[in-house]
Amino acid sequence: MHSHENTVRLMPDVASQAQPHLAGALDWVGMDDIEVPVRFDAGDGEVQRASAQVGAFVNLNRPDKRGIHMSRLYLLVDQYLSAKTLDAAMVESLLREFLGTHKELSDRARISIRFEHLVRRAALRSGNSGWRAYPVSIEAQLDADGFRLELGTEVVYSSTCPASAALSRQLIQEQFAKDFAKDRPLDYSAVLAWLGSEQGIVATPHAQRSVARLLVRFAEGAPLDLIGLLDRVEQALGTPVQTAVKREDEQAFALANGGNLMFCEDAARRVQKALDADARIADFHVRLEHQESLHPHDAVAYASKGATGSQGWLSPTC
Structure with missing residues (x-):
């Protein structure tokens, strides 16, 4: 019959082992x-x-x-x-x-x-x-x-x-000039409808x-x-x-x-x-x-x- 004693189990720790060739x-x-x-x-x-x-x-x-x-x-x-x-x-x-x-x-x-x-x-x-x-x-x-x-x-x-916005504004101006002749009086309702249409806003930045x-x-x-x-x-x-x-x-x-x-x-x-x-x-x-x-x-x-x-x-x- 063997007696059992409480002992601390020692475990290997290879990390503590120096390697001089890799110092x-x-x-x-x-x-x-x-x-x-x-x-x-x-x-x-x-x-x-x-x-x-x-x-x-x-x-x-x-x-x-x-x-x-x-x-x-x-x-x-x-x-x-x-x-x-x-x-x-x-x-x-x-x-x-x-x-x-x-x-x-x-x-x-x-x-x-x-x-x-x-x-x-x-x-x-x-x-x-x-x-x-x-x-x-x-x-x-x-x-x-x-x-x-x-x-x-x-x-x-x-x-x-900003550059794209300026170029878009220019195209909208040009489209406005095409759709509204400068020698004719502007109709408020027509301009308002034009501004809300895809035909009027021809470019977006x-x-x-x-x-x-x-x-x-x-x-x-x-x-x-x-x-x-x-x-x-x-x-x-x-x-x-x-x-x-x-x-x-x-x-x-x-x-x-x-x-x-x-x-x-x-x-x-x-x-x-x-x-x-x-x-x-x-x-x-x-x-x-x-x-x-x-x-x-x-x-x-x-x-x-x-x-x-x-x-x-x-x-x-x-």
């Missing part, structure tokens, strides 16, 4: 696309839960060490993001924990968090409303230079080409769905006010895409497009001016993309605050 420091090591829930207050005081994909990384500055402790990163991500509301202070604490669990291996940490946030948007005229899902990305890093966090999102809007991609760094202590950022940019552009649309809403949208002609350069300067005026934003980079209906290539413009910093996925060289 070298590594910029980043970790995991990407970790699936985890996040809790986020977008600035309206309501904490919304979303499904996120997370990248968690530290550097490996010990050439003699084979690997990092990836499970520690995963468990910290789960511990923080599943239970705590996402804000800058929480992300900084999480990155400090990354380094605390890798103090013998790493002196830099970073995280990326990607999810969508639903915002209810009112219709233009009808009194209805609907939901818009805005993509959110948070990129943060902690190193010897301190903590830095950037928030990215997108605004989708309509852009009507081309418009396209367009995207403003935003990357901002908020001032120290400022909240991650996503809704405030979206509102400011959508108001600057004037024609964000709609949710619930009745005929009166569609007509109001057509009116807004007609009075809001813009090239991509115009759109970029509008957003630049709007963000420059926001003291809560320390730095920003924007990419405006007009997905042309006239030709298969897009018109694109970039703008920034001018401060030094990462442009990430907004850089034209990426």
Whole structure:
């Protein structure tokens, strides 16, 4: 008969076994696309839960060490993001924990968090409303230079080409000259009917769905006010895409497009001016993309605050 003693089972750990022939420091090591829930207050005081994909990384500055402790990163991500509301202070604490669990291996940490946030948007005229899902990305890093966090999102809007509008107006003028002889008196009812007919409006300017991609760094202590950022940019552009649309809403949208002609350069300067005026934003980079209906290539413009910093996925060289 054998006695059973409580013993700790030793399991092999090959990651701790050095490989001198492959020694070298590594910029980043970790995991990407970790699936985890996040809790986020977008600035309206309501904490919304979303499904996120997370990248968690530290550097490996010990050439003699084979690997990092990836499970520690995963468990910290789960511990923080599943239970705590996402804000800058929480992300900084999480990155400090990354380094605390890798103090013998790493002196830099970073995280990326990607999810969508639903915002209810009112219709233009009808009194209805609907939901818009805005993509959110948070990129943060902690190193010897301190903590830095950037928030990215997108605004989708309509852009009507000023050149196309001018060319359309010219064709309408020419058609009017053909249909109404200049040596005859104009009949008000006939002109009014002509303006409401397909024969009168012979040309329309081309418009396209367009995207403003935003990357901002908020001032120290400022909240991650996503809704405030979206509102400011959508108001600057004037024609964000709609949710619930009745005929009166569609007509109001057509009116807004007609009075809001813009090239991509115009759109970029509008957003630049709007963000420059926001003291809560320390730095920003924007990419405006007009997905042309006239030709298969897009018109694109970039703008920034001018401060030094990462442009990430907004850089034209990426």
